[in-house]
Amino acid sequence: MKNHVIYQVSTMIALLSGQYDGSVSFGKLKEYGDFGIGTFHQLDGEMIAFDGGFYHLYPDGSARPASLEESTPFSTVTFFEQDQTLLVHTPLARSELEQVIHTLLPSPNIFYAIRIDGHFREVHTRTVSHQDKPYKPFVEVTENEPPFHFSNEDGVIAGFWMPAFAQGIGVSGYHLHYINDARNGGGHVLDFIVEHCTISICSSEDFRLKLPHNDDYLKADLAAASLNEDIAAAEGPR
Secondary structure (H helix, E strand, C coil), X not given: CCXXXXXXXXXXXXXXXXXCCCCEEHHHHCCCCCEXXXXXXXXXXXXXXXXXXXXXXXXCXXXXXXXXXXXXXXXXXXXXXXXXXXXXXXXXXXXXXXXXXXXXXXXXXXXXXXXXXXXXXXXXXXXXXXXCCCCCCHHHHHCCCCEEEEEEEEEEEEEEEECHHHEXXXXXXEEEEEEECCCCEEEEEEEEEEEEEEEEEXXXXXXXXXXXXXXXXXXXXXCCCCHHHHHHHHHCCC
């Protein structure tokens, strides 16, 4: 089993508290990984990266290549080299496919990058929208974002499995983003049904965290009494 470093900018707790100012450019981030997910300065959409390409997923459900001059307040990347692959020929909902993936993971106590290439019967997404200061908490932002629905198309889901102890640093369990093969639509994954797909897994026992160093972050109160509830509300299915 090969090992790869997962590199993350900031923490989920910081994002939940409204720390939306970009601290690392995507050009710099690309030095640490060619595969991953994240968001943009002022929470202006979602990011998905794979095969060395970074894409900007917009609140209207559209997608375009990201500018490497843009910056991120929260992203997670790695250099993806698959340790395992599995072909799936049976239609499966998200929860069912995650159970299949979980049987492939050698341990729930390390990190994994997950890639799913397939034909999707449907994918339900949402994408965060541009915010201005004073920033609202992340849960308030996401509760008003409209869902988008993609049907009968080929696409890629990219994301990570993180152990339970990483909750708050990231999102424990599966955190996934989607883009279609036309590269013109996608978002943060809420749910999906895949007709058939290839699952690829890249494991990691090394996790590197880059924290912001601006005044807002240094003075922020990052205590999170309702951490699990807030992450479930912001990132989970509706």
